[in-house]
Amino acid sequence: MKIALLGTRGIPANYGGFETFAEELSVRLARRGHDVTVYCRSNYIKTRDRVYRGVRLQRLPTIPHKYFDTIAHTFLSTLHLLFRRFDAVLYCNGANSIFTIAPRLLGMPTALNVDGLERKRRKWNAAARAWYAVSERLSTWLPNELITDAAVIQRYYSERYGKPSRLIAYGTETGKLETDEALRRFGLTAGGYFLYVSRMEPENNPLMVVKAFEKISGEKKLVMVGDAPYAAEYIRQVRQTKDSRILFTGAVYGRGYHEMLSHCFAYVHATEVGGTHPALVEAMGRGCPVLFLNAPENAEVASEVGLAYEAQTEDLARAMERIAAMPSEQRERMGAAAMELARRRYDWEAIADQYEQLFKKMVQPGARRGTES
Numbered sequence: 001m002k003i004a005l006l007g008t009r010g011i012p013a014n015y016g017g018f019e020t021f022a023e024e025l026s027v028r029l030a031r032r033g034h035d036v037t038v039y040c041r042s043n044y045i046k047t048r049d050r051v052y053r054g055v056r057l058q059r060l061p062t063i064p065h066k067y068f069d070t071i072a073h074t075f076l077s078t079l080h081l082l083f084r085r086f087d088a089v090l091y092c093n094g095a096n097s098i099f100t101i102a103p104r105l106l107g108m109p110t111a112l113n114v115d116g117l118e119r120k121r122r123k124w125n126a127a128a129r130a131w132y133a134v135s136e137r138l139s140t141w142l143p144n145e146l147i148t149d150a151a152v153i154q155r156y157y158s159e160r161y162g163k164p165s166r167l168i169a170y171g172t173e174t175g176k177l178e179t180d181e182a183l184r185r186f187g188l189t190a191g192g193y194f195l196y197v198s199r200m201e202p203e204n205n206p207l208m209v210v211k212a213f214e215k216i217s218g219e220k221k222l223v224m225v226g227d228a229p230y231a232a233e234y235i236r237q238v239r240q241t242k243d244s245r246i247l248f249t250g251a252v253y254g255r256g257y258h259e260m261l262s263h264c265f266a267y268v269h270a271t272e273v274g275g276t277h278p279a280l281v282e283a284m285g286r287g288c289p290v291l292f293l294n295a296p297e298n299a300e301v302a303s304e305v306g307l308a309y310e311a312q313t314e315d316l317a318r319a320m321e322r323i324a325a326m327p328s329e330q331r332e333r334m335g336a337a338a339m340e341l342a343r344r345r346y347d348w349e350a351i352a353d354q355y356e357q358l359f360k361k362m363v364q365p366g367a368r369r370g371t372e373s
Helices: 017-031 069-082 094-105 126-139 151-161 181-186 206-214 232-238 254-262 278-285 296-302 313-325 328-345 348-362
Strands: 002-006 035-041 055-060 088-092 110-113 145-148 193-197 221-225 246-250 266-269 290-293 307-309
Touching (some): 017 035, 017 055, 017 088, 017 348, 035 069, 069 094, 088 094, 094 126, 145 348, 151 296, 193 206, 193 254, 206 246, 206 313, 221 254, 254 278, 266 278, 266 313, 278 290, 278 296, 278 328, 296 307
Parallel strands (some): 002 088, 221 246, 266 290, 290 307
């Protein structure tokens, strides 16, 4: 099949979960013999290569602005693909739902992965939240297929809009990496640090994580991995800590990121909005003992293997102290259970299978709108 993927910043992944998803899925589909094109934003993807790991790259400009970046680039990408011929088109991000009808009208079936409930993110102003609210409704009838990556989000669309969606989870690789180049680069030792990974935006609660860690004693460090392009003032607040045990690395990608997961003492997950959060799944895949904020989406992923805490500084501090006091054997069992659950539930190859089967169904003559699965 000839498949297009758009709505992300592009590949190689150097930003967030949708970009990692785009890379992991597209490379696997290309490896299986499909002709895959990923649309990339020219201000994020610097490579001039036209093919990456067997995937065609189509670089197009965008408007580098917090509120226009996504929709401007997806608009241009949609115009571009309308003059090509694809068997199936996959859009990412619910904000892009309005564009899915255009290729569909020209006979190219479309699917939309909506991610989580973006309108609830605190970073958006009233206009952006309104756009996401309208986009939610449009996503239930403009694309051929609506895709959710968490059962919590699938139920939301079913109960609020009476519309089914196809549940396909986010994926991860599993197993610990033995290499430690990233640790040496940042002056870390294996097992000597708590790890937080996320874009540093209010709904991901990096400030709460810092404040909670400041309340606990001990020699362990807290490593804060992440950045955000339009949150300079908020990040400045997060970095104001005087605790010398806290290290801010900025964004870390690729092998270095997975090395840091593989060797951490425990992983702290603090997001409160979204579907299946990539960093949480990836931490489990690398065998991290996991502390997670007790939101429905997080509990769906990690409640069987992790330690939950409420969205309060004091409760997170108590959870950190609790896991620090655990016998090492108990923490190792937590990590092993997390890895096994990730292997069973979030395997990238199995997820690629599900997308491949969905695309095959979409291109069949007379294929009807998808049903829940």
